[in-house]
Amino acid sequence: MTYTFALVGNPNSGKTTMFNEITGAAQHVGNWPGVTVEKKEGKARKIKEDVKIIDLPGIYSLSPYSLEEIIARDYIVDEKPDVVINIVDASNIERNLYLTLQLKELGVPLVLVLNMIDVADARKDRIDINELEKYLGIPVIPASASKNSGVREVVEKALVVAETAKTGFVKKDHKVLDDIIEGYLDEVEKLISPIGNAKGWNSRWISLKLLEGDEKVKEKYHIPTNIIKDLKSFQEKLEKHYENDLETVFADSRYKYISRVIEKTVKKQLGNSGLTWSDKVDRIVTNRILAIPLFLSIMYAIFQITFGAIGSFTIDWVDGFMSDAVAGTLLRWLEAGGVAEWLRALVIDGIVAGLGSMLVFVPQIMLLFFFLALLEDTGYMARAAFIMDRFLRKLGLSGKSFIPMLLGFGCGVPAVMASRTLESEKDRRLTIILTPFMSCGAKLPVYALFAAAFFSNNQGAIIFSIYVLGIVIAILSGILLKNSILKGEVAPFVMELPPYRIPTLKGLGIHMAERGMAFIKKAGTIIFAAAVMIWFLQSFDFSVQMVEDPADSILGAMGKAIAPIFAPLGFGDWKSAVALLTGLIAKEVVVATLGILYGLGEVGEEVTQLGVALQTAFTPLKAYAFMAFTVLYMPCIAAFGAIKREMNSWKWTFIAVGYQTGIAWIVAFLIYQIGRLFGLS
Amino acid sequence: MPLTMVPLGKEAIVNVCNAKEATKKFLETLGITPGASICVISEMGGNLIVNIKGARVAINRGVAQQLMVEAC
Numbered sequence: 001m002t003y004t005f006a007l008v009g010n011p012n013s014g015k016t017t018m019f020n021e022i023t024g025a026a027q028h029v030g031n032w033p034g035v036t037v038e039k040k041e042g043k044a045r046k047i048k049e050d051v052k053i054i055d056l057p058g059i060y061s062l063s064p065y066s067l068e069e070i071i072a073r074d075y076i077v078d079e080k081p082d083v084v085i086n087i088v089d090a091s092n093i094e095r096n097l098y099l100t101l102q103l104k105e106l107g108v109p110l111v112l113v114l115n116m117i118d119v120a121d122a123r124k125d126r127i128d129i130n131e132l133e134k135y136l137g138i139p140v141i142p143a144s145a146s147k148n149s150g151v152r153e154v155v156e157k158a159l160v161v162a163e164t165a166k167t168g169f170v171k172k173d174h175k176v177l178d179d180i181i182e183g184y185l186d187e188v189e190k191l192i193s194p195i196g197n198a199k200g201w202n203s204r205w206i207s208l209k210l211l212e213g214d215e216k217v218k219e220k221y222h223i224p225t226n227i228i229k230d231l232k233s234f235q236e237k238l239e240k241h242y243e244n245d246l247e248t249v250f251a252d253s254r255y256k257y258i259s260r261v262i263e264k265t266v267k268k269q270l271g272n273s274g275l276t277w278s279d280k281v282d283r284i285v286t287n288r289i290l291a292i293p294l295f296l297s298i299m300y301a302i303f304q305i306t307f308g309a310i311g312s313f314t315i316d317w318v319d320g321f322m323s324d325a326v327a328g329t330l331l332r333w334l335e336a337g338g339v340a341e342w343l344r345a346l347v348i349d350g351i352v353a354g355l356g357s358m359l360v361f362v363p364q365i366m367l368l369f370f371f372l373a374l375l376e377d378t379g380y381m382a383r384a385a386f387i388m389d390r391f392l393r394k395l396g397l398s399g400k401s402f403i404p405m406l407l408g409f410g411c412g413v414p415a416v417m418a419s420r421t422l423e424s425e426k427d428r429r430l431t432i433i434l435t436p437f438m439s440c441g442a443k444l445p446v447y448a449l450f451a452a453a454f455f456s457n458n459q460g461a462i463i464f465s466i467y468v469l470g471i472v473i474a475i476l477s478g479i480l481l482k483n484s485i486l487k488g489e490v491a492p493f494v495m496e497l498p499p500y501r502i503p504t505l506k507g508l509g510i511h512m513a514e515r516g517m518a519f520i521k522k523a524g525t526i527i528f529a530a531a532v533m534i535w536f537l538q539s540f541d542f543s544v545q546m547v548e549d550p551a552d553s554i555l556g557a558m559g560k561a562i563a564p565i566f567a568p569l570g571f572g573d574w575k576s577a578v579a580l581l582t583g584l585i586a587k588e589v590v591v592a593t594l595g596i597l598y599g600l601g602e603v604g605e606e607v608t609q610l611g612v613a614l615q616t617a618f619t620p621l622k623a624y625a626f627m628a629f630t631v632l633y634m635p636c637i638a639a640f641g642a643i644k645r646e647m648n649s650w651k652w653t654f655i656a657v658g659y660q661t662g663i664a665w666i667v668a669f670l671i672y673q674i675g676r677l678f679g680l681s
Numbered sequence: 682m683p684l685t686m687v688p689l690g691k692e693a694i695v696n697v698c699n700a701k702e703a704t705k706k707f708l709e710t711l712g713i714t715p716g717a718s719i720c721v722i723s724e725m726g727g728n729l730i731v732n733i734k735g736a737r738v739a740i741n742r743g744v745a746q747q748l749m750v751e752a753c
Contacts, residue, residue, distance in 0.1 A: 091735075095734045098712065251710065282723050387725065390725075498737075
């Protein structure tokens with residue numbers, strides 16, 4: 001018998017950790033149909049072979065106000081998983097139970113998991129599990145996913161619940177809302193159940209949602225107008241009785257029930273009002289004087305470690321490995337095997353040169369992803385959003401824009417996707433336009449290459465200045481755009497701050513490996529294909545004759561056609577033009593392309609040979625203008641796709657990339673021309 | 682009085698929320714309903730971190746000014 005269990009819980013409830021513990025490595029990440037919200041699926045392999053686990057998006061309630069909530073609700077209602085496993089943060093039980101009550105209202109087979117029970121225990125909160133089970137009428141399992149305790153019990157209990165549900169024995173739910181609301185609910189149900197019974201609906205739940213004023217449910221089930229009319233009169237009576245609007249009445253009623261349950265089942269040593277150690281940390285971290293310097297120091301430290309000594313060390317290491325071990329060995333094999341010269345050229349000059357010049361940056365990019373995961377898992381990311389809110393408001397953004405922006409330093413695709421947490425369309429558009437100015441990990445190889453070749457004495461400072469340039473342009477653009485095409489008030493900032501946590505190495509490892517693997521996969525597919533294609537285009541002319549000089553090739557012709565555009569920026573040669581063009585496939589390809597075009601197939605000591613070759617074509621000023629153009633111009637195809645999906649408008653997509661490319665040209669132009677005025681070449 | 686007037690560390694009772702509909706709904710989901718006890722943990726430039734039902738929620742100055750509370 002195959003079962004499907006769905007994991008549902010608040011953001012920060014440790015749901016993903018639980019999912020990872022249950023499924024191990026056996027998971028599949030995709031998207032929900034039609035939307036870019038991540039869908040994770042896995043099998044409870046270690047515990048029971050044929051149990052499928054679905055990780056639903058983290059949500060606070062089942063009301064249909066955000067895409068995540070609608071996805072989760074539709075999945076539960078329409079796909080009917082055998083059991084819904086509700087992950088609850090035991091140390092934040094009162095708020096977490098709000099979602100639990102809404103799941104109970106749905107009447108689905110439910111298991112409640114009190115996750116992070118160790119945190120609650122350490123705080124000396126006493127939770128009476130048996131009493132909680134009694135009051136809620138559902139099984140409750142204490143667990144700690146991060147310590148891998150209770151995980152097996154969760155799955156085993158869910159199996160029992162699934163078996164029981166199959167026999168058709170479902171306990172009649174006891175009432176949660178107060179008597180007056182439940183009274184009206186009975187009335188609505190009387191109206192709905194004749195239709196509901198015929199169509200196999202969950203009439204009680206639909207009645208509840210209708211009474212609560214849920215428009216989505218009204219549309220979805222095509223409720224007849226005569227029922228709507230009666231419904232309206234019930235709603236008016238309710239609002240009059242409570243002297244408040246319906247949503248408030250329902251939310252209040254649920255929370256009152258929770259308070260009663262908590263009172264009987266949870267004894268808090270500290271009470272709700274005492275300061276936890278996390279609050280004490282917050283007193284410092286969000287202190288009005290210390291917050292900003294602390295924030296800047298943390299950001300600076302991350303950049304120093306990633307791009308400074310440790311980062312460079314990893315580059316040299318991979319570089320040596322690629323050129324000595326990989327390329328050297330391959331070349332010997334190919335020579336020994338008597339392979340045709342053109343094929344040898346393809347493998348060494350095309351593939352190894354292309355992939356090699358990019359793969360050297362994998363450890364550095366992983367390091368950056370490690371720090372982003374660290375910021376997120378410790379809970380500092382949310383504080384940074386809070387700290388930056390006031391400043392970002394001046395740019396027409398909210399604190400919530402900070403997270404997409406910070407992720408932008410890793411990869412533009414998840415960064416643009418993260419912009420969906422912004423409620424207002426205007427804020428979202430502005431965030432999407434500005435996020436690509438945060439230099440992504442894939443652009444790093446370009447700076448690293450040029451900085452090493454032209455600014456060997458202060459590489460770190462030069463690379464840092466490019467990052468700062470991106471940020472400064474984003475700031476100026478924010479001010480410009482909020483006063484022109486994106487006017488209007490910034491949405492309010494309301495955000496839960498998870499308590500500070502000590503992240504587990506395993507969690508960070510999974511996070512980092514996921515991103516790193518995605519990068520390597522991309523290298524293995526897109527960049528591999530691009531390298532082969534670029535090699536082909538630069539080796540042959542339009543009559544498919546192999547050319548001696550790449551300048552005569554197809555690529556040479558293309559480059560020469562667009563090169564004049566870049567001449568006023570200082571890099572009007574065809575090789576640079578081609579590199580920037582192929583950079584649209586993926587930014588790493590800029591380096592790969594230069595590697596191929598400067599013919600570095602002949603394996604040397606280091607890939608930094610490329611830098612030496614570049615010194616013939618660039619000066620430090622030109623190199624800097626080139627880097628400035630690279631950080632600012634339109635992002636790669638993958639990010640372009642993400643922008644299109646999130647903007648949901650071709651017009652705004654082209655406004656975004658057009659603006660970015662235009663600004664890139666202007667900034668590079670100013671750098672080169674002003675530099676020349678000061679006597680640089 | 683608005684939540685911004687509550688001194689750090691003092692508890693107050695939520696009375697009425699004058700924020701926009703969507704914001705109000707979200708605040709209610711997080712437990713900021715009339716009658717709930719709320720406490721300001723930290724303040725930075727008018728933005729607040731509050732303790733609501735044991736959870737920590739960040740609220741910007743604009744919303745905090747629209748959230749009316751009573752001292753208790």
